[in-house]
Amino acid sequence: QTGAMGMTQSYLKNATRLNATDEMAALWVSGLPIGGLVGGLSAGVIADTVGRKKCMLLNNIPLLIGTALMAYGVKSWIFLVGRIIAGFACGVATGVAPMYISEISPVSVKGAVGVSHQFMITFGILVAFGLGYGNLLTSFPDYWHVYFAFPLLPAAYQLVLLQHQP
Numbered sequence: 001q002t003g004a005m006g007m008t009q010s011y012l013k014n015a016t017r018l019n020a021t022d023e024m025a026a027l028w029v030s031g032l033p034i035g036g037l038v039g040g041l042s043a044g045v046i047a048d049t050v051g052r053k054k055c056m057l058l059n060n061i062p063l064l065i066g067t068a069l070m071a072y073g074v075k076s077w078i079f080l081v082g083r084i085i086a087g088f089a090c091g092v093a094t095g096v097a098p099m100y101i102s103e104i105s106p107v108s109v110k111g112a113v114g115v116s117h118q119f120m121i122t123f124g125i126l127v128a129f130g131l132g133y134g135n136l137l138t139s140f141p142d143y144w145h146v147y148f149a150f151p152l153l154p155a156a157y158q159l160v161l162l163q164h165q166p
Contacts, residue, residue: 012079012144020076028076031083032090035066039091044099046092052100057162059096060155063089071149086151094121104166124154 012020012028020028047055062085069082097117105113131147 024076024080027080028083031080032087035084035087035089036091036094037087039088039093040095041091043092043095047096047099052096052103053162053165055096056093056100057159059089059092060159062086063093063151063155067149067151067155071145071152073145073148082148 012025043055049055050058066082066084066086066089069078070086071082073079073082098114101113101117102110128150131150
């Protein structure tokens with residue numbers, strides 16, 4: 001989501017039905033980190049309360065809701081609420097996923113597996129920048145919402161595969 005806004009903020013502000021002011025566009029950008037701050041600070045408490053695995057499974061709910069609101073985004077404030085909710089989910093995931101990975105990994109590969117989480121975050125940002133680079137997004141002005149629906153894929157992937165992990 002960070003990479004998504006980096007490449008598309010001006011496009012979303014001017015070329016879509018959202019027609020936002022500069023202030024609203026600034027709120028869009030800051031919505032994800034604000035939600036992430038709250039999610040990151042509450043991740044440990046939630047994980048200790050319901051357990052790491054269940055927390056990661058339940059965390060897909062706000063991610064799916066936030067992503068759906070961004071992709072639907074018929075109004076600027078709906079898009080903003082989606083960014084904040086998705087940010088909360090990103091914050092929780094950033095706090096809980098490394099805990100879960102370190103607890104289930106064998107000692108011999110714990111370091112390599114632990115680094116993979118941060119690597120995949122960075123790779124996801126790179127992919128988002130790549131998808132938004134140049135004229136790729138502006139070539140399909142009626143499909144900007146699909147670009148913001150991409151986080152549905154890893155959430156669905158995690159919902160299916162995490163249930164089969166320890």
